[in-house]
Amino acid sequence: MTGAEFVPLSLSPLLIGTLAAVACALPGNFLVLRRQALIGDAISHVVLPGIVVAFLVTGVISTWPMMAGAAGAAVLAVMLIEAIRRLGRIEPGAAMGVVFTSMFAAGVLLLEQSDTSTVHLDVEHALYGNLESLIWLDATGWASLLDLEALRGLPPELPRIAVTLIAVVLFTVVFWRPLKLSTFDEGFARTLGIRTNLLGLALVVTAAIAAVASFDAVGSIIVIAMFICPPAAARLMTNRLEHQVLWSVIFAVTAAVSGYVLAGYGPLWLGGQDAVSAAGMIATMSGLILAVAARFGPCRTRAGAPQQG
């Protein structure tokens, strides 16, 4: 494939898919270790009412208001979960279940009761995103990367997910120590003066931002898969958190690149006609990586079961 073909058609979806995968995998490491991995799933349900409300208020399908609506809904959900958990003194999982089903139901209700039903807010778009359509028509080849005029025509999803990834990386690096400490031993972390509740909230909000930014471009399937599969596979490769996070990034990138390429060319190689969904294939690849790690990873044994005696 030549640059003239690759750069306009594949470069930007490939980059967006990869950046989204890494942005979700990074906070996913901590969510998996905290047994909160399904929060990615919860977020993808919870943002629906936010998106609908943003549409009702502005009246147009445009990205920034919807992102704001989605982020607002995610933060509201996190606060509701915390409130229910504390006031009701129940498990976080139960509180999460109550909040995210209610908010998803509210979103569907809003969608049906208002005149938004005619608008293109359908299930397929929500699940698979529209990765393949994020092409860069102004590009003519590799030279376009240096051409300011052409760069202006980049799909807006690309800079958005890039900024999101930078924010996620910064959060992870700056709060690495307290995140690790409070994930491992919350009580001890508190005695050091770490505000573990606030930090846990910040982690979930970071995950929500990564989810919402990825959601629009690549759909919820990738988001849910990337929160869990690369970190879970990475855990099976090493017994050190520092290495686990690096492995998870490698796995996320591998899944994104191989998934995108296989979706575009796999069916042709097999003698088929059409490409399959890139987002779906990326999620599939991450699942396969997890399966292989679960079978062959070097650190699969549960060593930590407390011994008695």
Add this chain to the structure above:
Amino acid sequence: MTIELATLDGKAPQPSRAMESPLSIRGLTVSYGQKPAVFSVDMAVEAGKMTAIIGPNGAGKSTLLKAALGIVKPLSGQIQVFGAPLERQRARIAYVPQRASIDWDFPTRVIDVVLMGLYRQLGLLGRVRNTHRLRAKHCLERVGMADFAERQIGQLSGGQQQRVFLARALAQDADLYLLDEPFAGVDAATEKAIINVLKSLRAEGKTVVVVHHDLATVRDYFDNVFLINTSKVAEGPVDTCFTAETLQATYGGRLATAQVDQLAAALV
């Protein structure tokens, strides 16, 4: 153990700020649900001594410790550490949580766990230097775990895990050490290693408070006892407060009378 030698020489360890109690609690009530776990408890820990918190299961021993550390929020009560609010004295407290409360599958090594004790010095982004590593190694040596520094924590036995947690507390270099059931489910060698370290801390003039469950070793290990069954039952020196009467009052029917008599006989 040069420190113990120093005390044997007759140089009395200097109890730091002798007038202030390392930990003083007034009117502490903690509740997880409708029923209080700890009810209206006063406590004044004596400086430079080893104190055991003793009581039956569910008597609020751990909760008392967690409330003293600000891990759980009390309904009411005041907590002072060395005469000042807890928040200002965090650097002077070290804590060893219950081993069972931890996920030992967590991907980290022994040395990394001990380095966690240096968090307040390292801060968010401070680099871990060789001096920090040497200090962590030294703390591991004190508990006899130096050879295990590079191991994943899940590969250790229960007793070894407990010793690593004690090493982390040593790295904190505190004045007040609070330990939650450090002797629960550990082997004899570990128990001996832990009590030796705690005694050397006392010899340095530090204050040690331990949630303890083994009544048979109380007299050997501790100077003071604090008996609790949701409310405080007794507090003071082992000689006067660890008696058949106070134990009966603490454990009620849960400790057979014969058992109490036997213990009391052993005590005298």
